[in-house]
Amino acid sequence: MSVRHAILGLLAQKPRHGYELRAAFEAVVGGDANWEVKPAQIYTTLERLEEAGLVERTSDLGEGDEPSRRVYAVTGSGREALKEWFASGVTPEHQRDEFFVKLMVGLVSSEADPARLIQTQRAHLFRELHAATAQRDGYDPKTEMAQILLLDKSIMHLEADLRWLDITETRLDEVKRQPLPEPEIRRRGRPRKGPAESA
Numbered sequence: 223m224s225v226r227h228a229i230l231g232l233l234a235q236k237p238r239h240g241y242e243l244r245a246a247f248e249a250v251v252g253g254d255a256n257w258e259v260k261p262a263q264i265y266t267t268l269e270r271l272e273e274a275g276l277v278e279r280t281s282d283l284g285e286g287d288e289p290s291r292r293v294y295a296v297t298g299s300g301r302e303a304l305k306e307w308f309a310s311g312v313t314p315e316h317q318r319d320e321f322f323v324k325l326m327v328g329l330v331s332s333e334a335d336p337a338r339l340i341q342t343q344r345a346h347l348f349r350e351l352h353a354a355t356a357q358r359d360g361y362d363p364k365t366e367m368a369q370i371l372l373l374d375k376s377i378m379h380l381e382a383d384l385r386w387l388d389i390t391e392t393r394l395d396e397v398k399r400q401p402l403p404e405p406e407i408r409r410r411g412r413p414r415k416g417p418a419e420s421a
Contacts, residue, residue: 252373
C-alpha cells in the first residue's frame, strides 16, 4: 500500500497534523504491530506531497515551524490523485520474496543446508500463524470486523506460504540436480562498430 495515498485519504476525511496522521494511519491498519510508520516517514511524505501540490498547509498550531504542529489539507489535485488510486488495482509483490532469495543463495553459495533453511522458515511461519490467529481471536466481531478481515488475509497468506514450503521440500532434490542460474554478463561501454560503420 502506498503510504502517500493513505495520507491523502486521511486528509480527505479532515485536515490533520503529522502526529494525528500517524495515529489515524495506525488506527486504520489495526495498530503498529500490523504496519508501523515512523514519524519521519509521515513528515517526509507530507513535504513531498506539498511540493507536488497534492496537500497544502492550512495553519500552524502553536509557535514556530515544528513539523508536528503544521496542519495539512488535501488539495483538488490531491483528491484527483486519490481517485486515480481508488480506481486502479494493486499488484501484490509475491515474486519479491526474501525467503526465496535466501534459499537460492543458499543453493548457489553452498554455505547453507537448503533443507534446514526450509525447516527454520516453517517453524518461523507457524509462530507467526499462531500469533496472528491469537490476535484475530482477540478482536470483537461486533466492533472490529475490519481488523479481523485484515488478519484473516494474513493468516491465509501464511497458510499458503506453509503449503509452498511443503511443495518446495518435496522438489528440493530435483532443484539441486538442475543447473544453477548464471548471470548474463553484458559488455560495458559502446558496442563495437561493424565493418560497414567503420568504412
